[in-house]
Amino acid sequence: MTALETNARLGGIERFASAFGRVTVPPEDRALSPYTGLTRAHWAAVADDLLLSVARYRSPGGARIDLPGRPSQQGVRTDGLEGFARTFLLAAFRHVGEGGRAPYDHLSPYLDGLVAGTRTVGADDDESYPVIGDIGRHGQPHVEAASIALSMQLTRADTWDRLDAGAQDRLDGWLRQAIHREPSDNNWYLFPLTIASFLESVGRADEQTGYVIERGLSLIDGWYRGEGWYSDGAADAFDHYIGWALHLYPLLHARHRGDHALEEKLTQRLREFLGTYSHMFDRNGAPLYQGRSLTYRTATLAAVAMGEVFGATPLEHGQSRRIMSANLRFFFEHDATRDGVLTLGWFGEHAPTLQRYSGPGSPYWASKGFAALMLPAEHPLWTSTEAELPGDVRDHAHTIRPVSWLIQTTASDGLARVHNHGSDHVKLFREPDAGAPDPLYARFAYSTRTGPTALHNASDNDIQVRYRDVWSVRRKIHAVTGGADWVASWHAPRFPLYAPFDASDPADGGPVLPSVRIESLTAVHGRVEVRAFRLRNVPPRLPVRLSGWAVAGDAPEDFTTHVDGAEATIHVETPDGRLTSQLLGVHGLGEATCAGAPYGTAFGRWSVMPEVRGLASGRVYVALASLTADPAPAPLAELAAVEVDGSAVAIDWLDDGTRLVLDLRQMPW
Template identity: 30%
Template structure:
């Protein structure tokens, strides 16, 4: 028997080329859930791990999220024999006298999230979910939805969930207070920054929730509401603009930039391309949209992302609870089925008839002012240099939002030891320590600017310590400059990219020397080289703690470590990661030169503009 856990992945072995392949993929992802439906069919409990919300809401999550894919499948003419499970579950889940009752929705309740999937599914598949119910069951379901939509929703993409419920109420002919929907649409409209980029609420962050939530629901609303709706064309226009930027977050193999929270939703990252198809919005040529979408699905087909029973795991490239959010239950990963929206289109739609085309060339580097990123493209990966954003509310916020660089091929690491200054990965991070045990990294910025292809941010890990970080691309490398002013001595550790390492180390080498460190494997090379810091730093090839990397359970991170005196210090380095061995070795011998700080200062004085995500309104500034 093969020991390779990739075989547990329901997508494994599927070529994912045509519509039939995609239909088979959807049903293969759903079928492992069947043994876990409760006797009353309203709850799906996949394991004993908990989230911050109650178990009934988690069980509803397991029930509802597959409908993001199954409802479009039905709408496009697909068949499956398990719709009676969902009709029975709907009837029992809203019945207070039934053991499977989901509980009454409250303000900011997880149930409000999952009812968006039910609203969407009722809109697309009432024949399977509404028509089989008795009159009394329909009345209960209607009251449940009408009561839920009057609750207060979280001040972010959640406001779209009321809009999704109302789409069902429209289809079912049920009256409701439309002013509540109008109020939320107006608030959602106010989250727009520029050029199709939104904030996910009044927070200093921009992440995958913009494509797989804000645009995803906006495009669904645009299709359901039609041209007469005042927001429909606005959502379409913004999606057209956003598509030109968001394509830069995908590499030529289909991998998406790993950045921000909720990465356990995996191929939901391709949900934006799916939503463009669903809304019949040709923001890019259909062949390019189809290619971006299908390559992304294929990218996931060879990853060990499922348990032996075929149920998707919490994690990213493998089962990994350390990267999860407090709101991730075992059913959370099935938000990934948002990627199956195109199945709602008929087989003769231009999207399906189009030949898949490669990613068209675009500007490289590409500055993105709203998220504060400079995107660069390299063989097998895209890299985002990042000004740094803020998430102080959730676990591992600094790792998910405030590193200096993120990549599709290498993901990022989450630290698991708050006293681990000597052990932690610190990939694409500068960690500072007073005692050699505890440490601080960038968590938020005081200012963040973008000028041309350069980024500059000021951050303060402690009172009395100020760091100004400047980032700029340099061919296969990128350059980092940190001007530090400290009122006390500190220790420093700065990491490059985290690359996968094998169990036995065969064919793997490391370099540890004054001013440089590298890790070289048969598949990848990662390096960090000092460019003339005012203090000496020693190189270390750090074997990161297991199960901290998003894509590989074991990684090596090249680091530079040293001491910083009180006063002013310049740390300067160049960082490289390459999946092309020959090119990587060639680049390793030719690091870039130290750029002129005077020239960079002049650039930011003349052309520096504030990063949009950092300019969020509200009390988070």
């Protein structure tokens, strides 16, 4: 192995094995898996341990799995259904991959639960499933009904076919509620599609099932943006739902229906998607921390697994397993479970990672990342030797034009970053361009080793102006253009007021500057970022703040900070090594400082970010930034030089002598 390849090897699996208490984790196999040590046997052991752990919380009749933790807005009855349905999917994957001979007979208790849960739907007892309502608090069972339908479709001979006619009719009646209700205007339209696909496959098709299938397929075609990428709905919502929903449900429907033309179209999209998505995993296995529902954790692997299941991936088998096994290790070495039960958070519990719909059973959408267990032990995914990834040996920069995301990875430390100039999750039909910002979408950059700071803390990776004592926020993002290693967008800064005393996010009122907008550009090279901005129609002398990467630790003493004029550097020592955030103001921004975020991030209880400040004067503002795990990073001024001439920004990359010139005035704003 080269030095870089050796550096890419993860350490021993003792920390990983210590997360499991009900199943013995096999010893590592460094011959088959030189990078992670994990094999299919480890994946199977993790699945078994998760299923045995949650089985302790099964209701007497088996219809609910009531896990401990904070209830969701839907209430404990739906939360119990969620725990049942999402772990049922994991049991189904395990069952399929073992040809119906999986150990522990995980599947039978779920069959008993289906009978108990649908006997008296809507009754006030410990077993009965809730009625499936329209979108809102009573609509969550849509999601769980789809998991149940898919699990039965995958295991029909040992689930549906074992039910008597009365139980089948009752289950049909409960599932059918979902295909007559209004879903949310996003990936939720795939839940009735999945339910209808199942009903069709067991001979219970009708006019309504056909309608919801064609409706769902038509919608995803409308949401398809190119290069394998969908938006999660009609607006600009790009996040992990693309992989764990939009590339999953329709493909499984096509396979079960035997629709070869549809499967061919969808597999081509998946192959293209994985060509860029696969670069968004850290060498240590971490996925990009961006978007909602991140507590699903290993579900971020769903598209990688589906690529193998459908033979629709540009990756070698050993590369796919390398990504998957590193991801599995990453989460289970960072407190994903407590006493065998997945926690609500990222590194253990973390409230800002969650949404109102997150309940104790929610993390078990992580089951989708185990879809590759449907492939038998002799499949090349499991028998091929783990392989080198492109990021092991060279830096990578690539703009996904339909999404206006710029991917940046570095071979020296394995970090992956995405610069966001296109995903805002501002819904067309339900939300105006107003209200509080969403830290999971509003920031200019996200990475695999940092998370955004929480609402009511100083915001990381942001540019803001202050008007009438209110710092602006970024809501609707207007993608503009991009090149191989740069991307641009603009947004109209908003000034919402929201109540910090109860950490609420609703916003009402606030000052308005309707003529103001901020034009933004990010260019990257190696680990360096150039962030350039042009403020349009901003009143003179307003304060301007630009922030860099927020790094997290457990306590303030974990950090070392250094400020010198317009440059701020922060080092933090973490259990996974040293991380450094650098920021240097080079034009229009001259006062550097380090700002604390007391709520921390998903990666630590305390967080600090660099920032530089200036005053609005109509000029172009430029800064250099960097996030790196290199042990002794050089100052940014030694890596890039920037000259500003009017609206033109000339960047000299000092390591190879190349120059990039971008004129903000010439962009198609």
